[in-house]
Amino acid sequence: MLTPNQTSKFQMFITRSGFHPIITYICGWLVVIMLLHIPSAQAIPLNGSQLFEAQCAGCHAGGGNIVRRGKNLKLKALQKNKVDTQEAIVNLITVGKGNMSAYADRLTPEEIQTVSAYVLAQAAQNWKSE
């Protein structure tokens, strides 16, 4: 059995531990503010796969090349055409080549690095996860 004194202590505890309307109100606003600070989809950098699908897959789906078949993104072709290093691929994407346009104005240098690394990684595993 609670004595009257204990009951009021219990009530004070309840009041102070978050059930008070003002505490609830403040917590509610904190949640709203936190939700507003979740970065929008655009602010999250795209990964290599997403960049490739958006910018390159139109011509290079699955590591192929619908425009010039021999200039595909399979390891053998990259080696033959001497674009089998990160640096060479970054350069080709940045300045373009033949019927492939330059991406310097469409992708940031970081995105070009990311998508180049993705191309090399996919070539190394023969585009199996595509």
Ligand code: HEC
């Ligand atoms: C409009 C079609 C098109 C798009 C889109 C495109 N490419 Fe290309 N790509 C080509 C063509 C055509 C070539 C061959 C260029 C040449 O050597 O004449 C090529 C060549 C390449 C090569 C060299 C392949 C080899 O074996 O020599 C790489 C690497 C490459 N592209 C990567 C990319 C990446 C990464 C993207 C996306 C950022 C992309 N391409 C977007 C058409 C395209």
